[in-house]
Amino acid sequence: MLYTRTLQALISELQKLPGIGPKSAQRLAFHLLRQPDAEVRKLASALVEAKERIRTCSRCCNLSESDPCELCLSPRDDAVVCLVAEPRDLVALERTREFKGRYHVLGGLISPMDGVGPEQLKVAELLARLQATDRVAEIILALGSTVEGEATSLYLTRLLKPLGLKVTRLAFGLPMGSELEYADEVTLARALVARREV
Amino acid sequence: MLYTRTLQALISELQKLPGIGPKSAQRLAFHLLRQPDAEVRKLASALVEAKERIRTCSRCCNLSESDPCELCLSPRDDAVVCLVAEPRDLVALERTREFKGRYHVLGGLISPMDGVGPEQLKVAELLARLQATDRVAEIILALGSTVEGEATSLYLTRLLKPLGLKVTRLAFGLPMGSELEYADEVTLARALVARREV
Numbered sequence: 001m002l003y004t005r006t007l008q009a010l011i012s013e014l015q016k017l018p019g020i021g022p023k024s025a026q027r028l029a030f031h032l033l034r035q036p037d038a039e040v041r042k043l044a045s046a047l048v049e050a051k052e053r054i055r056t057c058s059r060c061c062n063l064s065e066s067d068p069c070e071l072c073l074s075p076r077d078d079a080v081v082c083l084v085a086e087p088r089d090l091v092a093l094e095r096t097r098e099f100k101g102r103y104h105v106l107g108g109l110i111s112p113m114d115g116v117g118p119e120q121l122k123v124a125e126l127l128a129r130l131q132a133t134d135r136v137a138e139i140i141l142a143l144g145s146t147v148e149g150e151a152t153s154l155y156l157t158r159l160l161k162p163l164g165l166k167v168t169r170l171a172f173g174l175p176m177g178s179e180l181e182y183a184d185e186v187t188l189a190r191a192l193v194a195r196r197e198v
Numbered sequence: 199m200l201y202t203r204t205l206q207a208l209i210s211e212l213q214k215l216p217g218i219g220p221k222s223a224q225r226l227a228f229h230l231l232r233q234p235d236a237e238v239r240k241l242a243s244a245l246v247e248a249k250e251r252i253r254t255c256s257r258c259c260n261l262s263e264s265d266p267c268e269l270c271l272s273p274r275d276d277a278v279v280c281l282v283a284e285p286r287d288l289v290a291l292e293r294t295r296e297f298k299g300r301y302h303v304l305g306g307l308i309s310p311m312d313g314v315g316p317e318q319l320k321v322a323e324l325l326a327r328l329q330a331t332d333r334v335a336e337i338i339l340a341l342g343s344t345v346e347g348e349a350t351s352l353y354l355t356r357l358l359k360p361l362g363l364k365v366t367r368l369a370f371g372l373p374m375g376s377e378l379e380y381a382d383e384v385t386l387a388r389a390l391v392a393r394r395e396v
Contacts, residue, residue, distance in 0.1 A: 004251075004252060004261070004262060004263045005263070006252060006263060007248055009244045009247070010244040010247075012244075013240055013241040013245075016237070016241075017226055017230075018225065018226070018229050019225070027217070027286075030261075030285060030286060031215065031216050032215075032248070032249065033248065033252055033261060035249075037249055037250075039214070040245050041246060043211040043212070043214075043242075044241075044242040044243070044246045046207045046208040046211040046212075047208060047211075047230065047238050047241060047245075048238065048239060048242045049204050049207070050204045050205055050207070050208040050227065050230070051230065051231065051238040051239075054202060054205055054231055063202070063228075063231060064202060065202045065203070065204065086228065088224055088225075088228060091201065181221070
């Protein structure tokens with residue numbers, strides 16, 4: 001009975017979030033109870049609205065409110081498709097203003113430890129997309145330099161090269177062992193410019 | 199346009215939470231979008247419900263869905279009132295099952311740096327509560343040993359002692375299960391001063 005039922009329910013829900021342990025959940029809950037009603041309602045409705053409206057683009061598999069997404073509809077270079085693991089990686093690359101081609105969001109990286117193989121990623125969607133057009137000449141692998149990023153890059157290189165595509169990777173310049181989303185914009189831009197064929 | 203409007207709205211709302219920076223907010227938002235609809239709705243309604251139902255007990259100023267709260271209504275020792283800064287401190291003390299008296303939640307600690315003085319805390323409510331009864335004999339200050347905790351303890355000691363109340367503080371010493379060599383000097387010094395015959 002230490003916490004009332006609704007407070008315990010809120011703490012339990014907050015605790016399900018990644019990186020939020022019991023102490024942080026408690027702290028967040030108490031913080032929220034101190035906020036004005038309107039603020040908490042704004043958070044709650046932002047959650048529901050985002051969940052309701054945001055879908056996956058059937059072309060590039062990025063998150064979007066429309067299908068195809070704005071990026072797929074905008075005039076860009078169809079000859080180059082940049083593969084990223086997550087939407088946040090796409091955003092990181094867009095911030096560099098260095099890349100003018102298309103994207104494809106894999107939705108993760110190959111990780112046997114977590115039971116993620118190519119079939120859990122949007123690889124079939126990528127192949128279908130490549131088959132539907134002959135405009136694509138180059139695939140850029142922008143998957144970071146973690147073990148999972150390396151494994152996925154290797155897998156995709158072997159898959160895509162036989163299709164007659166030029167496969168390139170972001171240049172090292174990225175700090176080793178880092179994740180793409182934490183790279184600063186200059187490093188990321190440089191890595192993009194100095195990409196190499198594999 | 200990197201993020202859609204609703205996604206940006208969600209990230210902004212999450213970023214208002216304490217300890218959640220832009221990167222964490224992004225991460226949480228993407229995590230939530232991967233969750234089933236029902237899960238996100240549960241979080242949203244837990245937020246709204248907690249905010250709607252949870253009020254402050256007019257007696258002890260703890261969070262509660264009823265007024266007076268369950269703790270104030272339960273049969274406990276009226277002679278001892280334990281002062282805590284926050285509801286979570288009350289919960290920590292209740293977990294010990296060591297204390298059978300009443301509580302009073304101050305709602306913070308005196309902190310001139312943050313513009314928090316006694317008038318921002320539930321001190322007036324405490325005095326009113328003490329005036330309404332002659333049952334209280336002892337006040338326990340359970341306010342921690344930070345600068346703010348010390349300042350608040352000092353202030354309350356000066357305020358409450360003249361009322362003829364016994365004012366006590368939690369003992370300071372080595373944490374249980376800790377090794378001597380890792381204790382900081384101040385803690386060790388206090389533990390030495392407060393040594394007891396066994």
